[in-house]
Every structure is written in C-alpha cells, then in structure tokens.
C-alpha cells in the first residue's frame with residue numbers, strides 16, 4: 001500500500017524529493033479511496049460525506065460561484081441532488097429541493113414567499129401541520145389567511161387581494177378525500193399574478209402532476225408514498241421554473257432543514273417501486289371502498305373512485321389512473337365502534353401515517369383530531385365514527401377478511 005494520500009493526484013513533477021513515509025497516526029485518518037476504473041455503480045451511491053475536498057485552490061474558489069459544484073452538503077450533496085432530480089422529472093418541474101421532512105419543505109416555501117402583511121388563500125382541509133404554520137404566521141407576522149372550500153374558482157377569485165402572495169391547495173384532501181379542480185383554481189390565481197402551491201402527497205406524481213394543471217410549486221411529504229416503507233422522514237418541493245427554485249433555494253440553504261444523504265438514498269430506493277406500489281394501492285383501495293360501501297355496519301365511504309363521491313367527476317379528469325390509497329369511512333356505530341374496529345384489526349396496523357406498503361388504520365376523533373369539539377370535527381369532515389384507512393399493498397382478500405371480522409366486532413360493540 002502506498003504511503004501517499006490516495007485522494008490527491010500525483011504531483012506533476014517527478015523529480016521532487018520522495019516524501020518521508022507517513023506514520024500510522026496520519027494514515028489512520030487518511031484511508032485510501034479506491035478509484036473505480038472502467039465501471040460505475042448500478043445503484044445511486046450513498047455520498048454520506050458532509051464536505052468535499054478539491055485538487056486545487058482555484059477549483060475550491062470556483063466552487064463558491066457554481067451552483068452545480070459540491071462543496072458542503074447543506075448547499076448540495078450528490079445523493080440528495082439525485083433525489084431532487086428524480087422527483088423534479090417525475091413531477092415535470094424544472095428543479096426540486098429536498099428537505100428533512102414534509103413540514104421542512106412546506107415551511108421553506110411559505111417562509112420564502114410570505115412576509116409580514118402578506119395574504120394567503122388556502123383550502124379549508126389542509127394538512128394539520130400546514131394549518132398550524134399558517135396560524136403561527138398570522139399570530140407572529142400578521143400574515144392573513146382566507147380559507148376556501150377548494151371546489152369553486154369564483155370563491156378563490158373573491159378571496160384574492162392585492163397583497164395575496166400564494167394560493168395553497170392539496171390534490172386529495174385528508175380525510176374527506178375531496179379533490180380540487182386544480183386547473184380551474186390555479187388559472188384564477190395566475191390571472192392575478194399569484195403563484196399556486198399544491199401538496200401532492202396523497203396522489204404522488206404517478207396519479208397527478210399538478211404542474212401540468214397550472215401549479216407553480218408542488219410539495220410532498222416524501223415520508224409517505226415516495227419513500228413508502230416507514231423507515232425515513234423526508235420532504236420535497238418541486239418548482240415549475242428555475243427563478244422560483246433559486247428564490248426558495250437561497251432561503252433553504254439558510255434554513256438548513258436539508259435531507260441527510262442516507263434519508264435521500266432510502267427515499268430514492270423506495271421510489272424505484274413507486275409505480276408498482278401506487279398501482280396496487282389504488283386497486284386495493286378501490287376494491288375495499290366498493291365492498292365497505294355495501295357493508296351494513298358502514299354508513300358512508302369516501303374515496304374518489306366511488307360514483308357516490310362528490311368529486312367523482314373532477315377525480316376522473318385529474319386522477320385518471322386511480323384515486324389513491326386512502327379511504328375514510330363512517331361506522332354506523334359511532335365513536336365506540338371506531339375504537340373497537342381499530343383494536344380488532346390484525347393485518348392492518350394502528351398508525352397515524354399513510355402511504356406505507358402496510359395497511360394502516362386510525363380513528364381521527366379519538367387520536368389525531370381529539371382536541372376538536374363536535375362542531376369543529378364536522379367542519380373538518382370527521383364524524384365520531386370516522387375511520388381512516390391507508391390501504392397497503394398486501395393481498396386484497398387478506399385485507400378484506402381482516403376488515404370484515406373487525407367490522408363485525410365493531411357492530412357488536414356499538
């Protein structure tokens with residue numbers, strides 16, 4: 001083994017004096033890094049390093065000026081960049097930024113575009129964390145928010161003000177599964193020069209690409225479908241054009257809520273099977289929704305695939321490949337039936353997340369939305385007996401058998 005540092009090129013002049021041999025204390029901290037000659041890794045390599053070294057002083061100086069150079073991982077990392085480019089391509093955007101969580105991505109977008117006195121138009125049933133951020137911004141910076149149903153372009157037009165900086169929507173709302181006509185709403189905002197951001201977590205880019213429907217920014221909790229295996233937190237913001245990307249990137253580097261390379265690597269690994277998983281999630285969910293709707297213990301089922309769904313026609317246009325993997329349904333037996341069903345399932349797991357390969361079940365009224373009183377629950381579209389099911393990729397007959405026996409026990413408990 002050579003005693004020289006293997007990560008530096010051989011000095012050009014061969015008539016230099018041979019350096020003295022290095023001592024163990026030195027070569028212990030400079031392990032060799034074998035060069036890969038004539039081949040390259042098939043999978044995206046994990047570049048866990050947070051900092052990069054350069055062959056010349058000029059190259060290091062130049063890196064400060066080049067957005068594509070890798071210098072320090074808060075500014076950019078090859079594994080994280082691979083994830084950003086993969087999601088940007090799936091969403092049909094110019095570029096993307098990756099974050100430590102979905103909330104990191106959402107915060108970054110909101111804090112870049114909103115300042116004191118700004119106004120936002122947002123859909124009523126936004127994700128709870130997003131609602132909390134908007135409420136905090138109102139309290140601390142005087143940001144004003146007008147909530148709209150997300151089903152009527154004229155409602156958006158009426159809500160716009162000269163100081164409106166953003167229209168914020170979700171492709172499929174939680175847990176109502178309401179589907180917004182993105183193109184109609186984004187067009188109204190665009191006429192007023194207001195950008196539209198869409199949280200596309202529930203649909204994934206396999207079911208809907210909001211940029212094609214007029215969105216300027218798409219955000220994801222990559223924790224859910226993109227990664228898909230309950231082993232990583234992550235968030236992504238995709239931008240339709242480079243200018244908005246640069247604006248948010250500037251803030252994101254300061255904010256520092258960036259993705260750890262290992263998290264990016266796990267997400268990329270999960271995303272390779274995203275098309276297969278989404279296909280199964282949608283097929284399983286549509287079948288379970290159909291069977292649940294016919295079950296006597298169930299009062300109502302919400303899934304975009306059902307003809308009874310209020311946005312069935314919008315969903316057929318916006319989500320032609322499927323209505324996603326999340327179903328919510330109301331048990332005729334109310335709250336007690338909901339709690340019993342959660343404890344009676346054997347294949348499904350009691351869990352608050354979604355988008356996992358495993359089926360997850362939760363009862364919002366006794367868990368995620370327990371602080372809400374009856375009136376607030378109703379506004380959020382949640383009843384005492386509402387159950388949310390994130391349908392996994394297991395065999396649909398195993399899932400149905402599990403639900404059927406749990407529904408029977410829930411009906412007896414009510």
Ligand SMILES: *Cc1c(COP(=O)(O)O)cnc(C)c1O
Nearest residue numbers: 101102103127199201221223234
């Ligand atoms: C989970 C979720 C988020 C937040 O993502 P985290 O990765 O948990 O920070 C945002 N939006 C939606 C729709 C979500 O389901």
